Amino acid sequence: MHLLQNQDEAVRILRDTGALREGHFLYPNGLHSNEYLQVPLAMRYYQHARTLSVGLSRLLRANPEIRALIPELSVVAPATGGLPVAYGVCEALRANQVYWAEREDEREPLRFRQYLEPRPGEPVILVDDILRSGSKLTQMKKLLESRGANVIGLAVIIHQPTPKTQDFGSLPLYYLAKLDAMYYADVANCAMCAQGVPIEEVWV
């Protein structure tokens, strides 16, 4: 199988599959940006999904503390977008299990499926396709910790920090590539709005 050599290659896969798009985008939280990323568009191609997941798993494996815990490690996704990443990472690492949280609608808190309980002290890698605001990953971390699990790292395909990205403190963060998009707080502060560039609203 193909192994990623560098961050540019991960970005190229995202561009080629239409997952990474350039333009003028309005996010649900009101920010304007010149870039939009929808990783599932890349993950629909199985070989690309595999290349990206294996690349991420190699970064995790390089941490000796994580490597030592692999046989008991859970790979947990906060939403369905993280699922192909979670399965790919779990397979590549030969970790113990994958699970995820979900909710009926955006106003509800995240929850696990009935009868799914992390065991006390269970080591967990939180996995998602992208770290942008980090709000879902933060909720997921709180949920896991409230059930006694031990979150030991965070792994995402792309880290795309925004002015509103939450801080995960000393938790190790792994990503294949970091994208520094331009963000504007609102219409009044947006360079593209000033130039009259048509804007596209994105869902997530």
Ligand SMILES: [Zn+2]
């Ligand atoms: Zn704008």
